[in-house]
Amino acid sequence: MAEVLIKNGVVYDPLNGVKGEKKDICIRDGKVVAEVKNPKVIDAEGRVVMPGGVDIHSHIAGGKVNSGRLFRPEDGRKGVEAKTKVCRMQSGYSVPNTFATGYRYARMGYTFVMEAAMPPLAARHTHEELVDIPILDNAALPLLDNNWMTMEYVNGGDMDLLAAYVAWIMKATKGFGVKIVNPGGTEMWGWGKNCSLNDTVPTFEVTPAEIIKGLAEANEKFDMPHSIHVHTNMLGHPGNFEITKETYDLVKGIKPAKDRQVMHTTHTQFHSYGGTNWGDFESKADAIAGYINQNDHATIDIGSIILGDTTTMTADGPMEYSLYQITGRKWTNHDVELETGSGITPFLYSGKSPVNTIQWAIGMELALLVEDPWKIALTTDHPNAGPFIGYPILISMLMSKKRREESSADMHKVIYDKALLPSIDREYDLNEIAIITRGMTAKALGLHEHGKGHLGVGADGDVAIYDMTPEETDAGKIQKAFLNTKYTIKGGQIVVKDGEVVATPAGKTYFVTPECDDKLTDEMMVKLKDKFDHYYSVTLNNYPVQDAYVPNPYEIKAPWRS
């Protein structure tokens, strides 16, 4: 019986209402328990202790991540580190290799990461990389919004059959929840076009709004741990905040299957833009935060900018094309038959650029203006707004107005005219940081019921001990502490000590099995079989992800709600 006792730590465990209390944490056989008998003792000596971090949205594995690595050897060179007795070789900054991804997250105290976009047809690829990422527990969200099956069922108003299709895709891809990325727009990108929320997608005769609503309804037919996870239409376009709010409104009347949001919208920074062009571009973070403050059905993550060079990548193919047209840099695109697409282009976020400066402000404004931290998560939409390794910078910014002022002084002066950040005084405390990096994210994903994001009895023994006291106010020291933990403990095993990776156990892959009525499934299969017989380039029998790709499975069953 392997036992660990973490004593003398100051614990922040928001899901259990623990806000900076001196408290012992006992772990036996990988789980938090009430007491231990003969433990290995870790003396936290008054340091900050939190549950392992849970990232709700990050692009760490799969086709587009690897295409990003492949076409950016200049990024690969940036992060090279030689293998050690414990660690394998590392490379990359915005597109780290699989090994570096696991080590760097673990060093920041994270133990679970959600891969935010998995093309169903290429799901095997996502899983091959997830298996290769050490330490982290993980899951992936299959894309379901530009799928011909989805659009046809939405068009016909067949929500039960849509639910049957959602269930089938979830099982076939070993996926976790429903991902939506520029609904309708990516299908239209198949012809080099794009669309907005209420435009009609030709051939399929549905609007993105109908797709979103339909998938939300289908999702809530099961006890799905997570809500629909939405990248709304018109990402990155000036003036898009109205569409973002309209998208929230779409699902307002839908009752969630569980005690959670009915819609999580992601990288909201990219969707909170005012103005009509890049000239009169301005922050509308206040309008978006205002909506979130007044409503309880939607949660967001911020997708905050980390200044510097990064690699943007999304299933939103037309958006990446627009970005490439602005920069003229290299551009990769990969449309996926009957389902989705993707685009990738490098991008430099510069504090000298007025547009980038306003974008930089918006992410933090969202975090500071949304009053209830249980509605908002810390992300950079890694690597789109910046690599995940920048999280400690964001944490220190949110905790220190002084640091924001110092940083703002180095930015383009537009920050004082068209952004709200300089006028905001709020500073996050550690309890709120713990909420937006583990408590809220675990709850929004439904993973708190599966031992993630908290330290109550029965929870996973995933713990981060940061090398700082709760009284620390120096932003530089806070950033340093959140970059490299004193200890990261995963399933009761010390994986990071003094900022160094000391063990690399394999992570588990979480996937959801919605349980659908056989009759509905059979009826759905007739339509699906026709798609494979005539339009897919692989056979139906070769499509589902085989068990071999998920060697460390954690299955969550989602029963049908009658």
Added chain:
Amino acid sequence: MVEVTDVVCSLCGCVCDDIVVEVEDNKVTKVKRGACSVGKSKLMGHNRIKSPAIRVNGELKDCSYDEAIKKAAEILAASRRPLLYGWSSTVCEADKVGVELAEELGAVIDNTASVCHGPSVLAIQDVGLPSCTLGEVKNRADVIIYWGANPAEAHANHMKRYSYVSKGFWTEEGKKAKKLVVVDVRATKTSKMADVFLQLDQGKDYLVFSALRAILYGHEDVVPDEVGGVSKKDLLETAEMMKGAKFGATFFGMGVTHTGARQNNIVNAIQMTRAAHTHTKFTITPMRGHYNVAGINQVCTWETGFPFAVDLTRGYAWYNPGELSATDLLIRQECDAAMIIASDPGAHFPGESIKHLAKIPVIQIDPYPNPTTEFADVVFPVAVSGVEAEGNVYRMDNIPIRLRKLIDSEYPEDEEILKRILDEVRAIKEKEGK
């Protein structure tokens, strides 16, 4: 007799997955449908390496797997500059062990892309690749261009399953409603099917791409009457066809990657696609050769950060094709040992490279004897992936598909041999206190 459906072919980058075979007494007795003639030959099986062997006094002498593994590990552990090359005709599970072995040894790991679509990778690193899955082409494309590629003979099912001859959602009339453009230096079986055949002069691809780019960007006035052996009239006609497409798809092959301007040809081909994209939807896709050459590029990239020609001497990955690609290392006589798996440099490398390979200890892992066997010093026969072993592979459009196992084999899988060599290398290093 058992009929097996959805069999996945482990021959070329098409990775056809709708093959039906009959299996009886642990033998594939019949390929009923789905496979081309070459794929069929692979599925039915042909001559194999019979036994592991070690070369003694110039002759390969049969031995046990244990002896061969010991010998191979000794060679690799003693080497100061080992090269691990091949990897394209095996599964990703084996490739992963290969990267780990290279890391353990501080070896150079390279794959067949370096003598194949390596220049395409360099071009993609320069400008990116606007592409799509093959099913997109099947459902949407009404203009297809094959450039420096002869699928009718080299990827025999490509046109039928995915492009010119296939029928999809918006292309239900098949080839009747499509245009086929073929660009090559000679007439081929593919060019005979073309609506437009541009026969260009050897090595002039770069110029012809440039001319089409100019026309597509509205600068036809700068294009002379003839470019690289192709008349301006034909170029204008081709550009009009591209502009008028609802969805255009270019496929390119070895004819452009290793002639004339090499990777710059491909940069220009991609730039031509970007130019066409200002008028309509256009995509471009390399015609990958081996069934899993795309897969080793994927594995090598997610594990080391780089797709081929990776030097692990420093403990981290150092990527520099042209210096660290297998042929260059060999021509410089830099390697002092090599492991060749799932490929045949003996038949495909330049003479100077082969001369050096013949001088140094060579370990071969392959189901089949080939010219490399002639100078290999340790030989491991293995199971044929896709017939006797399963595993993941990536089609030419990077769609992952799992090969099926159809029959049992008396031979071990690539992955097993590699793992055993890795274990033995580690044991030697531990003994030597390294």
